[in-house]
Amino acid sequence: MTISKNKVVTMHYHLTNDNGDVLDSSQGAEPLLYLQGHNNIIPGLEKEMEGKNVGDKFKVTIEAKDGYGEYDEGLVQKLPKEQFAQFPELTVGMRFHIDSNYGPMVVQVDEITDSEVTINGNHELAGTRLTFDVEVVEIRDASQEEIDHGHVHGPGGHQH
Structure with missing residues (x-):
């Protein structure tokens, strides 16, 4: 069986950056x-998976734009610290779900000063070229329910 739209793919992967980390x-x-075909993984990797078969092993490098996107300075914002008064234990690295002009998103606290908090809406891997070592373990047809919901159900997938 070959990987194509509406196939459930089981894979092992090893992900590194340009430094080999x-x-x-x-x-x-x-x-x-x-x-x-349902955007469950980054676009560049999903494209590379198309047409592969069980047992295929390959290495692929995905440019940032086809991974988690380019780093966008517009998603970094400094806000008055008073806006975070309800979080007395505010620390760098904390994440929040917010409603923004881009819709709901997760932001991370990047910096805290006496007067400001810098939040960042970029994914932590935005701007990073990614290298995947992949092994295709199994491919099966998706159930109609999985197709309707747009994700895998059952063991290893989403549980309803």
């Missing part, structure tokens, strides 16, 4: 399951 890996853990 390991960013994520399924090695020694459960493999990743996703539904091809």
